[in-house]
Amino acid sequence: MTRFEVEELETLALRVREHIVRMSTNGGCFIGASLSCTDILVYLYKRFLNIRPETVNSEDRDILLLSKGHDVPALYGVLAETGFISRERLQHHLSVDDDIYWHPNRKVSGVEFHSGSLGHLLSVGMGMALDARMKGLATRVVVILGDGELNEGSIWEASLVASALSIDNLIAVVDRNHFQANLRTEELVPLEPLADKFRAFGWNATHVNGHDMRSLDECFTGLHLNTGSPTVVIADTRRGKGLPSIEEQADRWFCNFNVEETQALLDELNGHASATITSERLVVR
């Protein structure tokens, strides 16, 4: 990628983060996990996935699924910035008259499957990937998993089966932000050595810096797909990335900021002084 292309993606990621911050008020959202996967989604939609607003119903389109679900503000931000939905629609966040809320709804253009309950979309994505293979399509299915989500047994059950069925047009991306809802993953249910776990299940496993566009590009363009095994990309990320005032803080998972705080966070995103956040902390959902 040229420097210009990298900057273009980074600018887009900034716009998406602004959308996420705007969705973290007046009801709030799961801001931490949304910010950690923002760069990954921006990269995938702009550089990797064969999907555009005009091909959203094409049978051979690539598919992205958010299995952890509560990072959907990042996806909605990307969909708004890439023309799948209007930017204005994001103002309907949490309105009962629209379908934009804390987890994905497939009535929203660009959303392939709904989620919310953890541990579902790896198997759903496997079904989609097999369907494409049966039809002889080049479709690739990317499933974004949370690292906390890897506590769910259904993920490991599906991982065994994906390998057994040689689903090699399937890419799982673990948003490895090292946090689950309230604690660091390694303090509650340790996951490491994570790549080795997937490899032991028969997957290709690789690491990437999930906030660096060049690293993401090198990783995804270098994947060995269609070689008989599913692939997992473990993306090293930071929860709350882009907002130092909430980054990597265990009690900044779900946040509902007031209007002043939201403005301060928007300023912080754009390089101004860190915001001072005094509103509610640790809203456990």
Add this chain to the structure above:
Amino acid sequence: MNAYEKLLLDTASRDERLVVITAENRGHLRTVPPMLGDRFIDVGIAEQTMIGMAGGMAVRGRVVVAHALAAFLTMRAFEFIRDDVAMVNAPVILVGMVPGVLSDGNGPTHQAIEDVSIMRGLPNMGVFCPCDEREFVDGMRVLLDSGHPWYVRYLNTPDLQIDQKPFEPGKAITLRGASLHHANVTILTYGFLTHQCIEAADALRDDDMHVRVVHMRTLKPVDSEAILSAARSSELVVTVEDHFLTGGLSSIVAETLMQYGQSVPVLSIGLPTWFAPGRLTEVLEAARLNSDAIAYRIRERFADIVHHSHMPPSPLTKASHV
């Protein structure tokens, strides 16, 4: 090749959308894997993954038959059925093997006797409980084209040789006694026990009781008119099911009568708790679900009604089996 296999292969040959997926329950599908090729998927003993995959394929335009043991299909994978099939209204036909008393000697872990209750509780999900293999196949043909999810209690018992009307969801059929005339007793039933109910009705007819037998076919959508008609034209309505008394046909009848403001004495014959495992004939006898027990219980209750005592006996709950 059994009739189920033949149905799947016939359907697959005319409808390229069909995919069959199983959690390693191949016993009744032996000939299907080589014939269907990559449209037959065996995920191993992984019901949740099976259902997630079925949902993923179905929203991509597939019609999926998901075939597994009824207990694990409906309960291990329940949340996957709810989220990934029912919520997206995907055309996945869940075929549950050895439902109800058919788990015979397996023991309580394998007893799917709350399956109707939990499946009918899901929006978009239909429930079909055939009474023999012929009806299973005839019904499946309709369900495969329905575009909606269904739960089906698999049954491969021989043809009951009853004059069956074509299968239609939400339409019950009357197997003994005229449907509109007065009857002393109307038995409402479904599935495997339909045969026992016919035999019970025939035995009661020898006692000069006029007994009608109605097979519900689908528990959802349910034929409310068949229930209301039974209530209007009978002195006693009996529900017979190899299912917990909670949530199945007994509950459906109660809900229907309440909704329409009707009242009639009802005898609920079913399973108050898990049944004693064993050989099927002995299971039916021990659980008081064979034709003799059904006839006996109806005779007993009908005599109570004739003597104007409308108090139902309280259901017995046995001690735990495990």
